[in-house]
Amino acid sequence: MAKAKGKVTFNEDRCKGCELCTTVCPTKIVVMNKEKINVKGYHPATVIEMEKCIGCANCALICPDTVITVERIMVE
Numbered sequence: 001m002a003k004a005k006g007k008v009t010f011n012e013d014r015c016k017g018c019e020l021c022t023t024v025c026p027t028k029i030v031v032m033n034k035e036k037i038n039v040k041g042y043h044p045a046t047v048i049e050m051e052k053c054i055g056c057a058n059c060a061l062i063c064p065d066t067v068i069t070v071e072r073i074m075v076e
Contacts, residue, residue, distance in 0.1 A: 002074040002075060002076055003075055003076075004054050004055045004072055004073075004074060005051075005053060005054065005055055005072070005073050005074075005075050006053035006054055006055025006056070006057070006070050006071065006072050006073070007050065007055075007070070007071040007073070008030070008047045008050070008053055008059065008060075008068060008069070008070050008071075009068070009069045009071075010044060010046065010047075010067055010068055010069075011067040011068075011069075012033075012038050012044035012045075012046075012067075013038050013039045013040070014038075014040075014065055014067045015038060015040075015042060015065070015067050016040060016042050016065060017032060017042030017043050017044065017045070018064065019032060019045070020062045020063065020064070021045050021058075021059035021060075021062060021063055021068060022045065023062075024058040024059060024061075024062050025058060026054070026056060027052045027053065027054060029047050029049050029050070029052050029053060030045055030046075030047055030059050031045070031047075031048055032044070032045055032046070033045070033046040045059075045067075045068070053070075055070055055071070055072030055073070056070075057070040057072070
């Protein structure tokens with residue numbers, strides 16, 4: 001049976017660090033990158049353990065600035 005996998009990318013320079021995306025991730029892999037500051041002066045969101053992404057796109061749907069892109073693929 002095929003499983004859904006996802007690949008999440010962020011336009012980090014547009015992220016304002018609101019953290020909404022971190023609250024809706026069912027696998028808890030979207031976090032704020034506390035080691036980086038973007039051009040706006042915020043800690044941008046990032047994904048840890050991308051292999052755990054299920055491609056639900058909750059993060060992209062809740063993002064008020066549309067900085068998140070989710071690609072969903074089915075794998076065996």
